[in-house]
Amino acid sequence: MTKQEHSYDFRPVTKMDLPMIAGWLAEPHVAEWWDDPETELAEIRDHIDSISVEPLIVELDGKPIAYLQSYDPHMEDEHPYADQPFGTLGIDLSIGRPELVGIGHGSAIVRQFVQDLFEEGVLRVIIDPHPANIRAIRAYEKAGFRIIDRRQSVYGDAVLMAIDAEDVEEGEAA
Numbered sequence: 001m002t003k004q005e006h007s008y009d010f011r012p013v014t015k016m017d018l019p020m021i022a023g024w025l026a027e028p029h030v031a032e033w034w035d036d037p038e039t040e041l042a043e044i045r046d047h048i049d050s051i052s053v054e055p056l057i058v059e060l061d062g063k064p065i066a067y068l069q070s071y072d073p074h075m076e077d078e079h080p081y082a083d084q085p086f087g088t089l090g091i092d093l094s095i096g097r098p099e100l101v102g103i104g105h106g107s108a109i110v111r112q113f114v115q116d117l118f119e120e121g122v123l124r125v126i127i128d129p130h131p132a133n134i135r136a137i138r139a140y141e142k143a144g145f146r147i148i149d150r151r152q153s154v155y156g157d158a159v160l161m162a163i164d165a166e167d168v169e170e171g172e173a174a
Contacts, residue, residue, distance in 0.1 A: 024096030080153035087123030
């Protein structure tokens with residue numbers, strides 16, 4: 001099975017996942033782009049019962065491989081992306097297992113998850129990698145995202161990228 005044929009499962013994070021996520025946050029390829037692991041883990045723990053952020057574990061063949069979260073920028077006061085159209089969700093992805101980085105899983109995971117969101121009626125999906133995270137930017141472009149802005153916010157320096165449901169539908173119809 002090639003990486004293009006993989007199908008990923010997305011399940012809610014539970015408290016039992018937190019030690020595994022803590023291990024992923026300590027991995028150099030993840031730690032480079034996330035803040036203090038203890039702070040991040042506390043936020044993920046808080047998101048388990050959140051209505052504005054949905055923390056998920058990405059599984060491949062029944063094995064956890066990544067952390068993914070989706071959020072509604074309109075459900076948080078003064079969110080830096082609240083200027084995006086209503087019907088927009090933001091996502092963040094970190095592949096936890098280092099041996100799975102750089103071989104196509106990032107773009108494939110994002111592509112599948114975004115398609116699921118569009119099928120649920122989401123109109124736009126945004127993602128905001130750090131400008132120096134060239135690997136992530138390329139993966140998101142490969143998944144169909146385009147750069148729409150460069151932002152400085154409480155979350156740091158970011159390249160704001162978006163993909164719209166109508167663009168995907170038009171692309172499929174062509």
